Amino acid sequence: MQDSRPPLTPPMPSQSTSTGPPPSVAAHTPATGLLPTKPVFPSFRRMRRIIAEDTEWSLAIVPLLMELCIQNIIRNFQKNPILKQLCPEDQQKVLSHLPPDLPLAVTANLIDDEGYWRRCCTQRWPVCHVAWHGNSWKRLFFERHLQGLLSHFIPGTTDPSTILDLLPLCKDYVRSLRVDQLLPPVHLLPTPRTAGDQSDSGSEGEAEESSADHYPLGPLVAGLSQLEELDLVYGVKDCGMNFEWKLFLFTYHDCHSLAATIKACHTLKIFRLTRSRVDDERARILIRSLLDHPAIEELDLSHNLIGDRGARGAAKLLSHSRLRVLNLANNRVRAPGAQALAHALVHNANLLSLNLRLNCIEDEGGQALAHALLSNTCLTTLHLGGNELSEPTAMLLSQVLTVNTTLTSINLSCNSIGPDGGKQLLEGVVDNKTLLEFDLRLSDVTQESEYLIGQALHANREAARQRALNPSHFVLPVTASGPGKSVA
Amino acid sequence: MNPPGSSGVLEHKADELVSTPIRAPSVYSDDPQERIQARRLRIAARVEARRREALGEYLDGKKESEEDHGRSYKQKEESRLKLAKLLLYGTELVTNIRVAIDVREIHRRVEEEEIKRQRIEKLENEVKTSQDKFDEITAKWKEGRQKRIPQELWDMLITQQLHCAGLIEDKNKLISELQQELKIKDDQYVKDLKKQSDDITLLLERMEEQVKSMVKAFYQELLHIEKAFELERQELLTSNKKKWEWALQAHSTKELEYLVNRMKRVQEYEQQLNKQRIWDCEEYITIKIKLEQDVQVLEQQLQQMKATYQLNQEKLEYNFQVLKKRDEESTVIKSQQKRKINRLHDKLNNLRSKYAKQVKQFQEENQALTTDYKRLVMQFKEIQKSLRHFALIDDEKFREIWLMNEEEAKGLISKAFDVDRIIHTQHLGLPWTAPDFWFLNNVGPISQQMKRSATQIVEEVLRQTEEEGEEEAASKPESYLDLPKQISAKTTKKILMLLCDESGFLIESKLLSLLLPLEKTESYLLRLDAIFSALGIESEGDLYKLVNFFLKYQAHHGSSSQVSLAPGSEAAEQTSLEGGEGGEQEEKAAPASSSLIHPNDVLKVLEAFVMGLRKPRDFQASLKVGMGVRDDSEDSEYWEALTTVIPAAKQNLWDTLYTALEKYHLVLTQRAKLLVENESLEQQNAELQSLLQQYLHSKINSELQVPPTQVLRVPSK
Secondary structure, eight states, X not given: OGGGHHHHSOOHHHHHHHXXXXXXXXXXXXXXXHHHHHHHSHHHHHHOSOOTTOTTOOSOSSOOHHHHHHHHHHHTTTTSOOOTTSOHHHHHHHHHHSOTTOXXXXXXXXXXOHHHHHHHHHHHOSOOOGGGGTTOHHHHHHHHHHHHHHHTOOTTTSOTHHXXXXXXXXXXXXXXXXXXXXXXXXOSSOOOOOTGGGGGHHHHHHHTGGGGOOOOOHHHHHHOTTOOEEEEOOSOTTOGGGOOGGGGOOOHHHHHHHHHHHHHXXXXXXXXXXXXXXXXXXXXXXXXXXXXXXXXXXXXXXXXOOOHHHHHHHHHHHXXXXXXXXXXXXSOOBXXXXXXXXXXXXXXXXXXXXXXXXXXXXXXXXXXXHHHHHHOOXXXXXXXXXXXXXXXXXXXXXXXXXXXXXXXXXXXTTSXXXXXXXXHHHHHHHHOXXXXXXXXXXXXXXXXXXXXXXXXXXXXXXXXXXXSSSOOOOOOOGGGHHHHHHHO | OOOHHHHHHHHHHHHHHHHXXXXXXXXXXXXXXXXXXXXXXXXXHHHHHXXXXXXXXXXXXXXXXXSXXXXXXXXXXXXXXXXHHHHHHHHHHHHHHHXXXXXXXXXXXXXXXXXXXXXXXXXXXXHHHHHHHXXXXXHHXXXXXXXXXXXXXXXXXXXXXXXXXXXXXXXXXXXXXXXHHHHHHHHHHHHHHHHHHHHHHHHHHHHHHXXXXXXXXXXXXXXXXXXXXXXXXXXXXXXXXXXXXXHHHHHHHHHHHHXXXXXXXXXXXXXXXXXXXXXXXXXXXXXXXXXXXXXXXXXXXXXXXXXXXXXXXHHHHHHHHHHHHHHHHHHHHXXXXXXXXXHHHHHHHHHHHHHHHHHHHHHHHHHHHHXXXXXXXXXXXXXXXXXXXXXXXXXXHHHHHHHHHHHHHHHHHHHHHHHHHHIIIIIIOOOXXXXXXXXXXXXXXXXXXXXXXXHHHHHHHHHXXXXXXXXXXXXXXXXXXXXXXXXXXXXXXXXXXXXXXXXXXXSOHHHHHHHTTSXXXXXXXXXXXXXXXXXXXXXXXXXXXXXXXXXXXXXXXXXXXXXXXHHHHHHHHHHHHHHHHHSOHHHXXXXXXXXXXXXXXXXXXXXXXXXXXXXXXXXXXXXOOOTTOOOOHHHHHHHHHHHTTSOHHHHHHHHHHHHHHHHHHHHHHHHHHHHHHHHHHHHHHHHHHHHHXXXXXXXXXXXXXXXXXXXXXXXXX
């Protein structure tokens, strides 16, 4: 669906003219425009004294005192905000004419009107996905505002009060925090690096670790009482040729403070920490803090350096929480880790989606997972792309497919399943009536079986469409959202 | 559909590509050309799939064509499926990049691992060799210490230096190698970055392309659907129009046909009408002539008829009048009759009701009378009973009165006799003899022994035995005084019972049937009555004779039959003992029990009895006296005789005597009176004397101036 997003959001000017309130200049024109029109069609005007369609039309030649007052209120809103005392129609009038660049301290807790916040948003950002923010423009504004502040915060140089001052204003509106970069502290003496000095960089990173801590989120998150989603990247975006390892340093201090933060935040439902070089130790620290968390539903630790121990921790978390989505894509999980996850999966009745893309669980891990799926009746989505799986796993999975009735999506792309494995999988898929997605691209499966599997899936999709009365057959693959993000 | 021209070319390619095995991983690796090829392959596959899908769709369409909205529905479904496919393949196309990168990454990892391993190995080897070298050098240092000769030492030092330089060089080489590698890596990184940006641009391109194509496809599909709808609509319109036109045409042709037909028919009809008219006219004329003739004839007839009619009318009128009158009369009669009938009906009803009433009344009366009758019968019975009772009582009373009167009379007679005797002896001085008369000795009423009938006796016997039972047997003898001495009631009864049982042939069969419902005693009675009448037994005496005959016969034959009838004799003894209680002594002596007489002998006894009875029967005139009528002829004689006890001569004597005596009595009474007078005078005198005495002796006398005493002379006493 991502590809269709840009055209979906119409360009800004068209919006404002079509549905939004007319700009303040336009509001004045009808009143002033009356004067010239009157003598032009005197007979017509005399005939029809009141025109029902034109709400702005009035007999008064001089603007009403009320209008003047409202204009005055608008003009002096920053110094003397008067809104609640007005009657609803006047409130609407005032809101529709307020400039969008008023200080937040004035507007944040005073104005709830979506139209105003919409104007604010569209003025600041060219592309706004209000659907990502619960269809609330105000929320969108504050969330993105806060994200912008956080992603440009440089510890040590930027004043932390810039963020903390905003806290009382936005604490009721921010529900999700998606920060795609957290800048490391900038050293006063940025040594001009030469090719010869590059060898030192590694040792430098270790030495400067204590001073390379990122902005501690603790106080901020503690202040946001409604926070449900936390999406963090401890790294620098678009570094290009200025790459340095220390830009991507997720220190132990950071880790501990983050763990304490998420442990304290009881409303958190989604936690994502991607592309932050989280290794086993750090992952375990984070996961330990999430054990028995009351609300957590989704955990995303993709694009990190988590190995088997971290996977084991995640497996433990599966049995100690109500996790519904677990994403460990692009990590270093091997067979033992996958076995641990499989063991946890046998008795789990919450997990809906498991993503182990770009790991190296190999056949051992794949078989363990398949065995677990024989008894699991909850998991619907399984991504095992790029895991060096081969025929034995395919064989087991085909057995799973004949038995399991909950799985709707499986991804086995970029494995070396081979033609025989493909045939076996085809047998399994033919017996299955619930599977809707089955990705076997680049896995050495013959095109014939791939095509036949596609046919079977198509039949399943049609059946599912018939089952669900609404004819939305565009069942998007869950994996489709993954790459879009990772690539972007 | 998508552009058909290009797809046709692509299809060939696709077929070729399908037939050849895919070089999948290598295609996605590096070369953009190959990637383009891969894309083409994908597109070809997509087109191929679409073609197949279309085929499938066609099959589907076949099914759906049967439905009403076949075309549009088909088109919609087709478009939907097509777009779904398109979307699926589009996303696949986009995600292919990710997959390709994944694969590349995997390969890179594998290679990296390999290189890393090699590098580590190399480094380890290097470490080992350098260590060896270093060890060598250090070992040589020891050797050098032992060297004394400076030249040697110098040489050694130089060699050491050389070694060291070699070692350092090695290390430097390694370092430079590694640095080289690093540089390569840096280059690689730059390349990767570029590639990434390329990939991203590619992705964006694809996305945009996809979006564009999707928009286009959607638009096209929309157009298709619209077109389909339009087409359908048009088709529908045209078909409807055609239908309509066809129908109109058919209608108009039919209309025309009808018109022509109608015209034809109209003409035909006109001709026919003309013909008909002519023919009718001719016929009319002929008929008219004929009819006119007929009319004339008929008029004549009419006249005749009129005449006859007149005649008939008069006749009929007369008849009518007559009949009217008759009718009137008949109506009068009818009404009378009706009235009569009504009256009679009323009467009949009245009579009926009366009859019913009477019937009811009579029934009631009948019932009442029957009840009365029953009551009377009962009363009668009771009265009879009481009558008998009263007869007895009357008898008794009569006797008592008789006795009383007799006694009185006798007393009077004896008084008279006494008086007579006193008169005779005292007054006349004559000897007196008591007269003797027959009636003076008579005591009680003059009774006549009456003869009772046999049946009466029997009845009495039976009733008594039955009613009184054995307990009253002791008091019986008195009432049976009139029975023959030797016979008790019991024996008599037994004999009679036997007789009754044995001589059933003497009774008429009719009577037997009548007797059945009756009481035992009554039936016996009636039976015996019948038997007695047959045998000729009428009076009491006859019955006793019979009983005696039986007893005698038994006495004769008893001794002979006693032995044979031992049990019988025992019973006889028993019965005789029972009878002995109330019976006479004679009965005991004679074995007179009737049970001893064998039932078979009864007939012989009867025969003998009848033979014997016949002789005296002839001269024994039956003097039947009305029962209960007493002969009182002698009574008056008796009582008159009693009155004439004193003869008339004696009475005359008594009369004269009486007169003389009366005279004597008168004298005596006068004397008595005088005596009484005398006595009273004497008494008065005495009383007066006492009174005088009293007055003289009182005080007043003394007070008085002149006492009376002085005046008077007191008579001295």
